[in-house]
Amino acid sequence: MKKVLPATIVAIACFFTACKKTIDVDETAPTSKQNPSIPQRLELKCVIKQDAAKSALARRNQPNTNEPVVLLLDFNGHQVSNTVWNTYYTGGNSFYAPGISQDLLSEAARNNIVKWVSEDFSAFGVRVTRNERDYQNASPTRRMRCIITHNLGHIFGAYGGFAYISSLIWGDDTPCFVYIDYLAYHDKYITDATSHELGHTFGLFHQSTFLSPCEVQHAYNPGLGFGNLGWGPIMGLAYYSNLSTWHDGPADVGGCSVNQKDVDIIKNIAPIKTDDHTDGLVQHLTDELPGRGVKNGILEHAFDKDVFYKGYNQSKRIILTSNGNSDLRLEVYNQSGQLVSAYDDLNGTNVDAVISGKRFLKVKISNSQPYVPVGDGFGGYTLRVTEP
Numbered sequence: 001m002k003k004v005l006p007a008t009i010v011a012i013a014c015f016f017t018a019c020k021k022t023i024d025v026d027e028t029a030p031t032s033k034q035n036p037s038i039p040q041r042l043e044l045k046c047v048i049k050q051d052a053a054k055s056a057l058a059r060r061n062q063p064n065t066n067e068p069v070v071l072l073l074d075f076n077g078h079q080v081s082n083t084v085w086n087t088y089y090t091g092g093n094s095f096y097a098p099g100i101s102q103d104l105l106s107e108a109a110r111n112n113i114v115k116w117v118s119e120d121f122s123a124f125g126v127r128v129t130r131n132e133r134d135y136q137n138a139s140p141t142r143r144m145r146c147i148i149t150h151n152l153g154h155i156f157g158a159y160g161g162f163a164y165i166s167s168l169i170w171g172d173d174t175p176c177f178v179y180i181d182y183l184a185y186h187d188k189y190i191t192d193a194t195s196h197e198l199g200h201t202f203g204l205f206h207q208s209t210f211l212s213p214c215e216v217q218h219a220y221n222p223g224l225g226f227g228n229l230g231w232g233p234i235m236g237l238a239y240y241s242n243l244s245t246w247h248d249g250p251a252d253v254g255g256c257s258v259n260q261k262d263v264d265i266i267k268n269i270a271p272i273k274t275d276d277h278t279d280g281l282v283q284h285l286t287d288e289l290p291g292r293g294v295k296n297g298i299l300e301h302a303f304d305k306d307v308f309y310k311g312y313n314q315s316k317r318i319i320l321t322s323n324g325n326s327d328l329r330l331e332v333y334n335q336s337g338q339l340v341s342a343y344d345d346l347n348g349t350n351v352d353a354v355i356s357g358k359r360f361l362k363v364k365i366s367n368s369q370p371y372v373p374v375g376d377g378f379g380g381y382t383l384r385v386t387e388p
């Protein structure tokens with residue numbers, strides 16, 4: 001379990017300046033996304049910039065399209081030319097952001113990063129890829145290259161990530177950056193930094209916490225709780241939380257009285273997917289469970305419910321597993337639509353139950369979550385049917 005300790009905010013100014021945070025890390029056992037070899041103190045810094053006029057123009061020119069947004073996680077190195085980064089940092093000269101060697105980041109770690117960033121964006125019309133061709137095939141205003149790189153301290157200084165606000169829609173191939181030298185070469189940290197920087201490119205600022213009256217407490221909201229069910233907002237500080245979500249809360253730019261609803265800002269560019277499984281307790285509308293096998297689904301928002309029908313009497317073991325960001329509950333209904341049992345692990349995100357009879361199985365977000373704010377959680381899951 002990871003215990004979340006308070007972040008010490010060293011500097012909080014964010015426009016055209018560095019946002020720096022110093023985090024204490026404890027030594028206890030990792031959660032599912034975490035690696036045991038975490039340094040005692042990991043210093044993470046984020047730089048965000050904006051060009052409001054450019055973003056406003058891009059918003060006016062946004063094509064009305066359902067084309068999925070392609071997010072390229074580029075581990076392979078990239079020559080950066082003719083972007084605002086060149087203007088700002090290298091006097092207009094192009095520079096090379098190096099790729100990551102396998103000894104710094106294994107294939108398994110890269111796959112985890114793609115899987116977990118995909119989970120962060122799973123409700124949206126977004127495709128997360130490592131394939132350069134996917135990026136090249138997407139419209140320029142529907143794609144973002146996030147360069148996962150290192151050894152650029154001589155140009156950028158010792159920061160963990162860089163992004164321009166709303167740059168995804170600019171259409172000029174301005175990338176964002178994640179510097180793994182400042183993220184302990186650690187797949188969980190790199191995931192959170194990558195989703196965070198990509199969030200900036202959709203137009204998001206930092207989720208913050210405030211004291212009364214309106215004094216910034218944490219420029220990066222550190223979340224709540226610890227262990228399997230601990231929560232952190234992606235646009236705040238999610239590095240030490242097992243469950244990370246887009247959040248509806250006050251952002252550092254808006255002050256304490258204005259909420260930034262992350263999901264609404266992302267969905268303005270990448271609409272939320274249509275529901276993949278209906279929620280009615282009606283046999284002909286629901287997906288039939290096999291006698292043995294796997295069904296996948298996504299809860300596209302915190303109040304989505306996905307129903308499956310078990311149309312046979314034999315007992316089966318049902319293993320419901322969260323893809324990472326949602327704490328799940330399974331409700332079992334009889335054919336008359338009456339609730340007969342509910343399964344919700346109070347210390348974990350998954351369900352493992354033996355169910356007999358013809359039943360409707362309803363997958364939803366747990367309503368006994370101790371830390372994730374109501375309305376925040378969504379994500380993918382796997383429902384496995386096996387012998388009891």
Ligand SMILES: [Zn+2]
Binds near residue numbers: 047200206
């Ligand atoms: Zn940031």
